[in-house]
Amino acid sequence: MRGTAWVSDYPLFTAFWNVITAALKRKPTLRKERHSFLNYLLFGLQRNFRVTTQEHTLRDRNTTNPKHQIIKGIAYEQKNGILTDQWLELLDELNIGAFTVNLQRSITSMNYAAQALMGLDENEVEGKDCREIFTGVPCLVDCLLRENSGCQTDEPDVEIKDENDRKHILTRLATPIYDPNQNVAGCLTLLQDHSPIVDLIDKIHYEERSNKSILDNLDVGMFTVDRGGHITFFNNEAERISGYSRRELLGKHFTEIFEEDAMQDSYQLKESIDNGSTRSSHHGKITTKDGETIPVRANYMALKNKKNTIVGGLTTFHDLTLIHQLKQAISGRYTFHDMVGKDPTMQQIFEKVSVIAETDATVIIEGATGTGKDLLAKIIHSTSKRVGKPFVKVNCAALPDNLLESEMFGYVKGAFTGADRDKPGRFSEADGGSIFLDEIGDLPLSLQAKLLRVLEDKEFYPLGSRRIKKVDIRIITATNRGLESLVEKKLFREDLYYRLNVFKIELPALKDRRIDLPILIRHILRRLCTASDNRPARISEEAMELLLKFHYPGNVRELENILEHALIICRDDVIRPKHFPDYMQHLDAPSEPETLSSPITGGETDNAEKQHILKVLRQNNWQRSKTAQVLEMDRTTLWRKMKRHGINR
Known part of the structure; x- marks a missing residue:
């Protein structure tokens, strides 16, 4: 009956097998490349080499003793004349040098690999004492045969030179060969030329070091991950940006440094790995080792092996901190607290406010409706030494004349019908801080005299009271009507006007500061999106063109209303003309009306x-x-x- 037996059933192979496994067991600190080679050798023999036998007696199913199997195997080999040659040929196929000796140390066989390695011919050495042939090379056989210990031995790698004076590094292993009675009959010595492997490993290491050196000298952060997102490489620039060393992050998930909620980085990299795609110029954030958030621009791509199989992902990222700082610096030049403007007029206003805010001087703010008078008044207060104290606003045009006095100056109990308790007025509420009198031009003449006394003496009588109320306040006023013309028309007291007009600020209409439109639009959009907890919206080119050409009769307030309307209507991240109010969409050509304030050419x-x-x-x-x-x-x-x-x- 024909059968197939593994080569491990043969004693010569057993000797071969034993010498390798013994070396692995005795040398836990074996050089990595040598250890890998030996394991590869065992794996290759187990998987790829079989011999065909005539009888199925090599594996006695009723015999579990491996020694019995070896003895039967030896007997079979001797009977069929396949003792040594077949195994030496097998070793030739593996490019492993091998020779055998008998108990008299006479060389009985030597394969081609050993002959080539030593520069000798088998006819020259057959029958000769191995110690004569291998002069200068420590012979392991002597110890085995002299002591008859039956133990495998191995020595450190040695260097030899062949007939062409080329250097070779040899891995040498030796093991006894047993006869059927389990007595030592000879010895098998293996000679593995390790030089090609060492050269290959050195080349791989050199290429790896070269590649890492190149990657480490790039001015862009870079790391690689496996398919599970665990970091496998982290270059020097990535270490600098993040503050982490590669040892701290290797094997960890990349989301430990990338903020997932900043730009959904995990989805970007995961999709690149899943789809094999490349994703470029995505803005995100990295959390450094110190907990600082760093803005970055990142690119993602999948990593593939030679078989075009995706094995992981690559991320490169640039530190945008300096760019952000420059943008903030540029923006800071045109920003004064919550007001923005690079128009020369606005820049002069910012400079003036910086000076007058430090004083208690009375200020008049003039400007059309919607130009930001309220905001400027708050800025003057918040940048003054009175910050933290009350800021009280009174709209002089919104209160009826018969209520205005009691609202501004307060009243005492019994001052008029229904006055069943004392009530402080707005001036009392503003004590220590600032009072903002909006639409001061609409203040009745009867109250202008009382206001004049407050300005001069910092005191007043509450309605129905005979006791003077002293206050420490700063007065800021605003109007959309020229007070000078009201004085000429006798609608405003001249003496009050000059008491108020210590410092005048005239806010220009939006149509007179068109240079500010782009930064105003960005500033307002950012503020509205933050207030509504929405993602920052972009504006299409067509929508921006329309916004830049519109004349804004309602000034900045109208611009705010238009953008807020667009954000409510817009369902995606891009604002388009269709999202603007109807009166803007129906314009035939979004151009500014012809006025004398428009730019003149010709x-x-x-x-x-x-x-x-x-x-x-x-x-x-x-x-x-x-x-x-x-x-x-x-x-x-x-x-x-x-x-x-x-x-x-």
Whole structure:
């Protein structure tokens, strides 16, 4: 009956097998490459080499003693004449040098690999004492045969030179060969030329070191992960940005440094690995070892092996901290607390406010509706030494005349019908802080005299009281009507006007500061998105063009309303013209109406504007306030145009 037997059933193989496994067991600190080679050798023999036998007697199913199997195997080999040659040929196939000796130390066989390695021919050495042939090479056989110990031995790797004077590193292993009676009959010595393996490993190590050196010298952070997202490589720049050393992160999940909620990094990298795709220029954040959040721009891609199988992912990232700092620095030049503007007029206003905020000087803020008078008043208070004290606002146009006095100055119990208790007024509430009188031009003349006394003496009588109330307040006023013209029309007390007009600030209309529109739009959008807890929205080119060309009769307040309307209507992250109010969508051409405040081009038109301004100035006796009213522009705009056209009285 024909059968198939593993080579481990043969005694010569057993000797071969024993010498390798013994070396592995005795040398736990064996060099990595040598240990790997030996394991590979065992695996290859087990998996790939079989011999065909005529009888199925090599494996006695009723015999469990491995020695009996070995004895039967030896007997079978001797009977069929396949003792040594077949095994030496097998070792030739593995490029392993081997020779055998008998008890007299005479060489009985030597395979081609050993002959090539030693530079000897088998005919030259057969029958000779192995100690004569291998002069200069420590012979392991002597110990085995002399002591007849039956133990496998191995020595450290040694170097030899062949006939061409080439250097070889040999791994040498020896083991006894037993006869059927389990007596030592000879010895098998293996000679493995380790030089090609060492050269290959050195080459791999060199290439690996070279690649790592290149990656470590890149000015971009880089790390690789396996399919599970665990970090397998972390370069020097990644260490610098994150503050972690590669030893701390190798084997850990990459989300330990990337913030998942910042830009859903885990999804980006996971999708790249799952789909084999590349994702570029995604903005995210890294949490450093110190807990600091670093803005980064990251790229993701899948890593594939030679078989085009995805084995992991690669992430590169740039530190955007400096870019963000530069942006903030640039933005800071055009930002004054919650107000933004790079228009020269706004820059001058910011400088003035920085100076007057440190004083208690009374301030008048003039400007059209929606230009930000309320906001500027709050900024003046919040940047003054009175910050932390009350800031009280009174809208003089919103209260009826018969209630305005009691609201502003308060009253005592019994002052009028229904006054069943004392009530402090707004001035009392603002004691120690600032009071903001909005629409001061609508204050009745009867109250203007009382306000004048507060300005002069810092005291007043509450309604129905004979006791003076002293207050320490700063007065800030605002109006969308020119107080000078109201004084001329006897609608505002001249003495009060001059008491209030210590420092005047004129806020320009939005149509006169178009250079500020882009940064205003970004600033307002960012504030609205933050307040509503929405993702930052982008504006399409068409929508931005429409916003830049619209004339904004309601000034900044109208711009805020338009953007808030768009954010409510918009269901994605991009604002388009369709998201704006109807009155903007129905414009035939989103262009600014033709007004004298619009930019003028062309010599004839420029001269016509100059002549028109001169005419109106003469009609109003060169009074700029009246002239600006007639021309429907701010005094600042009029002054700028007069300067541009060289108009002097």
